[in-house]
Amino acid sequence: MHNGEAIVAACDQLAAISADEGQLTRCYLTPEHARANAQLARWMQDAGMQTWQDAAGNQWGRLEGSDPSLAALVLGSHSDSVINAGRFDGPLGVLLAIGVAARLNAAGQRPKRSVDVVAFADEEGTRFGTALLGSRAVAGTWDPAWWEIVGRDGVTLRQAFLDFGLDPERVHEAARAPESMAGYLEAHIEQGPVLEAERRSLGVVTAIAGARRFSITIGGEAGHAGTTPLTLRRDALCGAAEAVVAIETLARAAGIVATVGSLETFPGAVNVIPGEVRMSLDIRAERDEDRDRTLAAIRETCDRIGETRGLVWRWHETHAAPAVACSPKLVEALSTSIETAIGSDNVPVMRLASGAGHDGMAMAAVCDIGMLFVRCDRGISHHPDESVQARDVDDALNAMSTAVAALVD
Ligand SMILES: [Zn+2]
DSSP: OOSHHHHHHHHHHHHTOOSBTTBBOOOTTSHHHHHHHHHHHHHHHHTTOEEEEOTTSOEEEEEOOSOTTSOEEEEEEEOOOOTTBOSSTTHHHHHHHHHHHHHHHHTOOOOSSOEEEEEESOSSOTTTSOOOHHHHHHHTOOOGGGGGOBOTTSOBHHHHHHHHTOOGGGGGGGOOOGGGEEEEEEEEEOOSSHHHHTTOSEEEEEEEOEEEEEEEEEEOBOEETTTSOGGGOBOHHHHHHHHHHHHHHHHHHHTOEEEOOOEEEESOOTTEEOOEEEEEEEEEESSHHHHHHHHHHHHHHHHHHHHHHTOEEEEEEEEEOOOEEOOHHHHHHHHHHHHHHTOGGGOSOOEEEESSOOTHHHHTTTSOEEEEEEOOGGGOOSSTTOOOOHHHHHHHHHHHHHHHHHHHO
């Protein structure tokens, strides 16, 4: 893991550990998860670390510091994937963390603080539909209600623990005391096109956006497409169309993102006026107050559209997560290390929010978090075409090693 090329090659090697031949799918508590942990443990040991698997199936490695009274700096990302995934979402951050530890170890001088590397076993939530199970176990925010969740393969989370050789009664042992951690640092592919457009190999994350999601039903009145004059209609789809454009306009004006990703019309026939529309809304921002203010404006606009067109709107919130700010100290440490270790094209250092969720959201409950984004090809992720350049990974390794060396000394 001594340079970008070696780290990319290791990501390729890890990607071969998959449930499906010819494509990458690696879910929580599966035989592939166990094989990936074993491979990661070997790489951690090669980097001079002691290794263990915790009570939730997360793989850990430790480079022991010279002063055991100091809290450890935790570096990592996740080892699980979506179905038919790319090779870098998760594993790149784990392998960069191992690379940073390997450099510290090779330098021969023991850092004062211990460096702990973690590969969280479930970030994506692919198998059980609930994300961040690995990092929530470590943060001590495991919810006992999860035990009865039935996975996509029909197996409960409790049974999957037993099948994997873990004891559900002992999951609390995976939780780490907040005072044992000085902070959590994660490198991750950007999963968006901003760094590429700005011609930067790296960016420092300021916050992980908080998302709210709604399932919306718009009630109108179905009728004959030939006999009902336009002036006498209550067409739910025409109202939805106005709303979709208004949502885009309002979110753009606020500098945030909002998406209608699903829209269905009922009864859905060529010669019938749409009497009902069901659609989704996903709205995210770096700051919860910006998101909620825009959401209020969207709802007001929808009410107005409803009054004009005789439509009834019903909103059902399906998901809400607050935004999580990165620690100013870690943002500063990463920015300084990019300036001193990389420089040139990356100065002034680009700072950006993460629109996607990450393990840091769970870890923020117990320690400071910081994140480094690495440019990825066309922003593609959750897809086999996911790609990074070895020289960008070199930049990430150099910047992260510099930041970590300063933080553990
Ligand atoms: Zn990820």
